[in-house]
Amino acid sequence: TPMRIGSLWAPGPESSNSATDDLIYTPSNNSYASLLIAQNLRPGSTSPYNKPLIIFTPFYDYQIQSAIYCSKKLRIQIRVRSGGHDYEGLSHTSRDNPFVVVDMRNLRQISIDAEQKTAWVEVGATLGQLYHTLAQKSGTLAFTAGVCPTVGIGGHLSGGGYGMMSRRHSIAADHITDARIMNVDGQILDRRSMGEDLFWAIRGGGGTSFGIVIAFKVNLITVPETVTVFNVTKTYEQNATQLVHRWQYIADKVDENLLMRVFLRSVRSLTTGKRTVIASFTTLYLGGVEDLMPIMKVKFPELGLVEKDCTKMSWIQSVLFFAYIPNQPLNVLLNRTTPFTVYFKGKSDYVTEPIPVDGLIGIWRFLHEEDENMAEIQFSPYGGAINSFSESETPFPHRTGNIFMIDYGLSWDSPGNEEAEKHLNWMRRIYGYMAAYVSKSPRGAYFNYRDLDLGVNNYSSGNIIGSYDEAKVWGMKYFKNNFERLVRVKTKVDPSNFFRNEQSIPPFPLQP
Ligand code: FDA
Numbered sequence: 001t002p003m004r005i006g007s008l009w010a011p012g013p014e015s016s017n018s019a020t021d022d023l024i025y026t027p028s029n030n031s032y033a034s035l036l037i038a039q040n041l042r043p044g045s046t047s048p049y050n051k052p053l054i055i056f057t058p059f060y061d062y063q064i065q066s067a068i069y070c071s072k073k074l075r076i077q078i079r080v081r082s083g084g085h086d087y088e089g090l091s092h093t094s095r096d097n098p099f100v101v102v103d104m105r106n107l108r109q110i111s112i113d114a115e116q117k118t119a120w121v122e123v124g125a126t127l128g129q130l131y132h133t134l135a136q137k138s139g140t141l142a143f144t145a146g147v148c149p150t151v152g153i154g155g156h157l158s159g160g161g162y163g164m165m166s167r168r169h170s171i172a173a174d175h176i177t178d179a180r181i182m183n184v185d186g187q188i189l190d191r192r193s194m195g196e197d198l199f200w201a202i203r204g205g206g207g208t209s210f211g212i213v214i215a216f217k218v219n220l221i222t223v224p225e226t227v228t229v230f231n232v233t234k235t236y237e238q239n240a241t242q243l244v245h246r247w248q249y250i251a252d253k254v255d256e257n258l259l260m261r262v263f264l265r266s267v268r269s270l271t272t273g274k275r276t277v278i279a280s281f282t283t284l285y286l287g288g289v290e291d292l293m294p295i296m297k298v299k300f301p302e303l304g305l306v307e308k309d310c311t312k313m314s315w316i317q318s319v320l321f322f323a324y325i326p327n328q329p330l331n332v333l334l335n336r337t338t339p340f341t342v343y344f345k346g347k348s349d350y351v352t353e354p355i356p357v358d359g360l361i362g363i364w365r366f367l368h369e370e371d372e373n374m375a376e377i378q379f380s381p382y383g384g385a386i387n388s389f390s391e392s393e394t395p396f397p398h399r400t401g402n403i404f405m406i407d408y409g410l411s412w413d414s415p416g417n418e419e420a421e422k423h424l425n426w427m428r429r430i431y432g433y434m435a436a437y438v439s440k441s442p443r444g445a446y447f448n449y450r451d452l453d454l455g456v457n458n459y460s461s462g463n464i465i466g467s468y469d470e471a472k473v474w475g476m477k478y479f480k481n482n483f484e485r486l487v488r489v490k491t492k493v494d495p496s497n498f499f500r501n502e503q504s505i506p507p508f509p510l511q512p
Pocket residue numbers: 009039040079080081082083084085086087089090091092104123145146147148150151152153154155156158159160161162163206207208209211212213214448449501
């Protein structure tokens with residue numbers, strides 16, 4: 001079977017969970033390069049600043065203070081890295097500024113209070129480590145967050161955190177009940193001392209802008225002892241187009257224990273040797289197959305699901321299933337890196353009206369244009385618990401009215417700017433084509449699928465404050481009307497814009 005884009009990011013078989021021995025790594029240090037390994041290489045990057053001057057790996061939270069102090073003194077930017085999965089690599093590369101990386105990998109303790117169903121999770125932990133720790137504690141305690149085990153808590157919870165249980169339990173950021181954050185003055189604040197405005201901002205307003213988060217306290221959830229999964233794949237010839245079309249009328253409205261994601265790719269058919277589009281309906285049901293079958297029969301009979309397509313398993317086994325590492329020992333969830341590094345570009349969209357059949361056929365045409373298998377489009381259903389929050393309750397605004405989110409993903413493995421340009425051009429063209437079918441004014445985008453094509457802060461000619469008007473262009477897409485409040489919080493907590501990157505929230509300009 002050809003390799004799927006997602007499987008490129010499954011954790012590697014080798015344990016690579018290593019903490020560091022030292023605090024500071026410079027390019028002359030032997031471990032510098034291996035510490036810097038990114039999950040996704042940035043295409044076409046020619047910036048002389050795309051590598052940090054120093055990688056700083058604190059063991060204790062007070063050590064972060066020294067990094068803030070030194071970088072202020074030397075006027076060098078700080079980039080914070082938790083799991084390193086930023087779609088544009090902003091935790092470890094910079095377009096135009098010298099910088100140091102504060103790599104939080106050693107700060108990854110997790111303490112679970114099973115009785116209270118809460119956990120304190122340090123940001124350097126990965127999702128896999130959190131899921132693994134929960135499974136060691138209990139068969140039914142879980143957390144709702146993303147699918148890829150190597151994603152870091154720090155970036156993921158700061159920007160949202162969508163996963164296979166999001167229709168039932170919403171996104172990860174909605175479960176944050178407290179946090180420890182280091183502010184621009186090196187003080188460590190918790191929910192009480194930071195105040196509700198800042199606490200609001202860090203639950204979806206994105207990493208970087210407001211300080212260095214050290215740990216989040218989250219509410220855990222309870223899952224059934226067994227859940228049901230299936231992954232049914234249909235080709236174009238097996239009616240994939242009509243099935244995907246029909247899915248759009250069901251996906252966000254069906255029982256919220258059911259989350260059916262659709263993965264679309266173009267592959268070469270084993271029987272005809274020709275390229276065909278396939279749609280994989282990758283599904284988690286938080287319950288037994290006996291309850292799932294009647295729902296599918298009534299709501300989506302067209303898919304023709306039968307009992308033998310379904311597998312019963314524990315929730316933690318379903319985590320392995322969706323991460324493309326089924327039946328492996330649970331310890332694989334502790335690995336921080338993946339065996340492959342590929343070039344990657346992603347984008348996102350929100351769909352509020354079903355895409356008509358001819359619109360879908362246009363997508364298939366684009367998929368055929370790219371190299372077999374390397375382009376994957378995901379349709380991830382919304383609705384359910386995601387809508388139990390209003391648009392302004394947290395900075396993550398994509399609530400009622402969205403049927404599903406689109407994640408456009410494209411990977412390739414050959415270096416070179418020409419190769420990169422070819423793929424990036426494909427991505428821009430399909431994004432242009434999709435404008436007619438997705439949310440408008442603003443065209444929504446998911447912050448955790450960061451996309452610098454939406455706009456960047458311009459810090460040229462010594463202006464390090466950035467511009468509200470410039471940032472509003474991308475800010476409205478990620479945060480809608482919450483952008484304005486995020487700028488107000490930023491102005492209060494970091495008026496000199498010490499914590500910044502190409503897409504961080506700017507403060508309002510300082511009054512003379
Ligand atoms: P990374 O360390 O790169 O940080 C991301 C951003 O947050 C950077 O700007 C960084 O500076 C900042 N930051 C990190 N730690 C911080 C801290 N402690 N304090 C302040 N700022 C901090 N998303 C999703 O919702 N569901 C999913 O299933 C997936 N799956 C997935 C798979 C793969 C392979 C990738 C590459 C990405 C995803 N994502 C995802 C997207 C993911 O949620 C997003 O990239 C997160 O920001 C990654 O968090 P990391 O800590 O790993 O990134």
